[in-house]
Amino acid sequence: MGNSTTAARLVEVGVTINGVEHRMPVEARELLVHFIRSRAGLTGTHIGCDTSNCGACTVLLGGGAVKSCTVLAVQADGDSITTVEGLAGDDGSFSAVQEGFRQEHGLQCGFCTPGMLMAATGLLSTNPDPSRDEIREALEGNICRCTGYQMIVNSVRWAAEHPDSAPTEGSAS
């Protein structure tokens, strides 16, 4: 088993995803996105391009948005992850960002949406009142092939203007 003083193919990985700990031995080469989807069963995180371009696999790792197709599961060992399933409150109420995408129609086919929601959530956690330019900058690593982005930017602005619609603290961490 890895994480000791000798190199090993099989490593013990423990991560907390949306508040739930998942601990198991995995191959060191396993990508975080596969761990999230196949081990933890959380298929809201999508695999789009698989080349760290499209951003559909974006999750929050240690609070920051990352592309989980370009992170090894073992690199997340000991960390906390939030996926799209972790955004809503325990009672199912939408987070401000989710509600913004509903109010402003920030999606069409929805494939990129989990990544958009996570990148936007990451942005608002450090910059609660971003300008439209700052939103575009923060979403530059997320590709949508339906909307043309205008309504996605509107959605994030809606979330910034309605922070109180966020779920109670802690429920989505």
Add this chain to the structure above:
Amino acid sequence: MIPASFDYLKVHSSAEAIAALVEYGDEAKLLAGGHSLIPLMKLRFATPEVLIDLAGITDLSYVRDQGEHLAIGALTRHADVQASPELQTACPIVSHVAGTVGDPQVRHRGTIGGSLAHGDPASDLPAVMLALGATLVASGPAGTREIKATDFFHGFLETALAADELLTEIRVPRHTTGWSYQKFNRRAQDWAIVGVAAVTGDRTGVALVNMGPTPMRAEATEAALAAGADAATAAAAAAEGAEPSSDQHGSSDYRRHLARVLTKRALVEAGLN
């Protein structure tokens, strides 16, 4: 796409990393943020037998103002370089260009040391280090040595680092006079088709992104500026000696054209006429 199998070792100090490099030699690769290496491993262009994860080393992520220069720990992530008040104040080209690497997700993982040690000619930060005349610090079994950025990039994805050496620190001079970074790409998150880093005033340096197998200085432009040429004349020489490749983004001639145009823009933005 899934990387080929490898053995994984997480180290917790520079000494442990160097010991592992000595033990595993050419079979091993160092893993920092992984945003250059993991894509190559997924494509199986890189198939290391052993991956040495540096994430357990906690004392190589910092920016320190040392007076004449600023010291940046090799494991400092791009997002932290971008946000560093010390760099924004005393060497703003470095924080600015760190903010142009990839996209926010990439910048949350990728590190400045990983980017430089990878030695990719299409990468943004190597050109800045060349233009600034930065110094890189490497540690190996025989101790620590300093390598000038201008001596660091040897060939395509090849650097002056020995197989048993770890890049630990990047030292950039204070530079608050003129500077510019011109990055030409099709989409915001893309690699530069061509990029130009220029500094003027306290020191003068011009370096090019993606204009050959290594990050490179625009030596003819630098020489012209030293001889008193104006921006337009100096920029006209920017592609001299460069051997850029042709690919789907542009021909070799188009890249030479871009180098001249972008160098002119960079020199003007940096305050030259």
